[in-house]
Amino acid sequence: MSENEDNRFGGRARRYVQVGSRVGALAARLAGERYLGLKLDRAEHAEGLKQALGGLKGPLMKVAQILATIPDALPKEYAEELQQLQSNAPAMGWLFVKRRMAAELGPDWRSRFAEFGQEAAAAASLGQVHRATGKDGAELACKLQYPDMQSAVEADLKQLKLAMSVYERYDKAISTKRIYEELSARLREELDYELEARHMALYADMLADELGVHVPQAVPELSTRRLLTMNWLEGSPLLSVTGHDPEFRNRVALNMFRAWYVPFYFYGTIHGDPHLGNYSVRPDGSVNLLDFGCVRVFKPSFVEGVIDLYKALRDGDEELAVHAYTIWGFENLTKEKIDTLNLWARFVYAPLMEDRERQIQETNSGMYGREVAEKVHAELRRLGGVAPPREFVLMDRAAIGLGSVFLHLKAEVNWYRLFHEMIAGFDVRELEKRQATALKAAKVPAAA
Template identity: 65%
Template sequence: MADSENGLGTQMMRYARVGRSMGGLAAKMAGERYLGVKIDRDDHARDLRAALGGLKGPLMKVAQILSTIPEALPKEYAQELAQLQADAPSMGPAFVKRRMMSELGPAWRRKFDSFDREAASAASLGQVHRATDHDGNRLACKLQYPDMKSAVDADLRQLKLIFSIYRRYDKSIDTSNIHAEIGDRLREELDYRLEAKHMALYRLMLADEPGVHVPEVYPDLSTDRLLTMNWLDGKRLLDWKDAPIEERNTLATNMFRAWYVPFYGYGVIHGDPHLGNYTVRDDLTINLLDYGCIRSFRPTFVGSVIDLYRAIRDDDRELAVHAYESWGFEGLNNEVIDTLNLWAAFVYAPLLEDRPRRIQEFGDDGVYGKDVAERVHRELKERGGVTPPREFVFMDRAAIGLGGVFLHLKSEINWYRMFHEMIEDFDADTMAERQKQAFNEAGVPLP
């Protein structure tokens, strides 16, 4: 069967399955709201996860993203969606042969010394194969599934339906900007040439960070939908969750710097701290493997992130309002500002005291930030709701995702000092020049 036929059949099955689940959700939530008929949300959330869990493609990626954005969906659904794994079943050798031929031509196999047609790993938008070149270099070839653009467009329509159903039931969070931001990042993630440029950018930004390794791209073996890079050996981060505290602290430090040196130095955040996107070497350094979900910001926005920290630290309400408005929050009143400050105080809490601290101090319930998110959601609902700006989506995802990593590691670090080392010399104009130079060298568009 041709790839396009297989893609069409798979998509029809996908939409029928998810459509039934969404239709059931709409009916049940309408019954709960208008008729007072209580539904078992835990049971329905498990049904929703079952509908999504066997799917390969962007909808699974969306589910993983939503599971870390506080209260974008009801907590029962977020908790179930958080369990979706990116390691989906891989496509077989016949599929791989057709896809490689379409990317590198009929003689594609001659370009490699060896190529394993069985996937080493498979995720939501593509799968990775081991290979070697004629010089003996070990390679990782990330091959995109067929028809992903149409799948992304269709799945974003499904997402809009999910959001609209929930919005009718609960108006505390306006998800319009969340949908737009997720859509832009997902479409970018399909462009492997852009991902290669992001990889080059990260090699520049992290050049002085010995604790983080970035793969090197092989341009002659890469296309829009095939990304070939050198293979980096490593193990899962969770293999170290019971290691001595010194090792766990080293890992947490390397993870913190991998995410925040680029942000506070260049205005760039890696928006997907999913456990499958990095591995750990025996020397406790980090391999950062995936660069599909990268978000760039203007230096003035980075300045407003620092302003919000200082506002929370110094209890400076006027500065907090300025920071929220700089982020893009609109129509703020005193009650909504108080509620947003609850969330900001939680996010910045580990950075507020100059001493070693465990993330467990700020939430050890298995879902980092869940209790605070529920309180924020409840108060926003009472006060008329809020529209999170687009810039909020992946900044928040990175912070909460990393908090979950540190929760697993039970690390005890002076987060205050690490953070202040990064921001003490911040100047928006200086960052703008540094950002322009690095982005131009990597070929990445400026934000």
């Protein structure tokens, strides 16, 4: 299928109509509240928006999930509702599956499997997964992309830009320009299942020594740009283990921590979508990583900046904090803005500051970081706002997403020791070498 066919005008036009009415209503009602003094029941409106997006499938639902965990990218009422969007959209039917599989593997596609499940094992925002058995008896997972997804992405991104711009007109605390640029780049990448297969290989390499983390292996001869076949990993949903004993829950939390931060601190790479549907838990407490569409590679200096900011907060070194924010890409920062950003940083780094076992958040808030984020947001608005760099978006997303996971698990871990074991002997030049070697082997592009 050609690029033009894949992103054809008709597909975009249908998506504009389908999505535009919902996003347009959001924009109009928010504008009416702001500029005309109209009263808006945000809780009711947010519930309606969630219902509309949840029935759409596609990238806008995924963006909503991501935005809901980035502090203050959306009003509180919308974030709370959109966080409930899970990877359980209604699956496409068997006739659709047969057509799509034939388009990807040819008309004799069924002869290439011993068995192929007609019912989807999971359905998400951009595609659905079917369980299958290979000719060699191997248990497989076949991730099949929905049709017209490139058209859907381009249409949804235009509508998202509109919604963000309207929100920013009445609340200038956070500039959304770079957030939009980052989300756009990552969403377009998620359409390329060949790239996701390379991400999977990269993670298998980076986590090869982590016995508590499992990564599937792609089956190239049964994969295309829109079909990704991999070995099936058995496991239970994370929420199903929250009733286990504390030792088990802490073991799961430890494995999750290492699954995300070994790649970051040793290879400058992060899994940008720690969503509940993207991993499962084995009976021994080890975890399966299941989705590699949203992977972010950072320049080694960015990782160094993360460690420098920790040291700056620990030692009260204002100059080092300025240096760290500058490395990250923040611009035109005044002392007041830095002090305000540090409020958020101190919250994120707090569990790493104390050499003791503790929960990731020791407040009564049900949403990880919400109270601190609201205070930071109000102060940034007073100071004229900031423009978060693109790299900050998914890093923050990962920190908040993982924090939420650890809250669900009620894990009590010595985060201080985990972190210090990981950064002991950190050398940015060594990271640069390791990263270059791993990216080259997996054929994954370096950070731009």
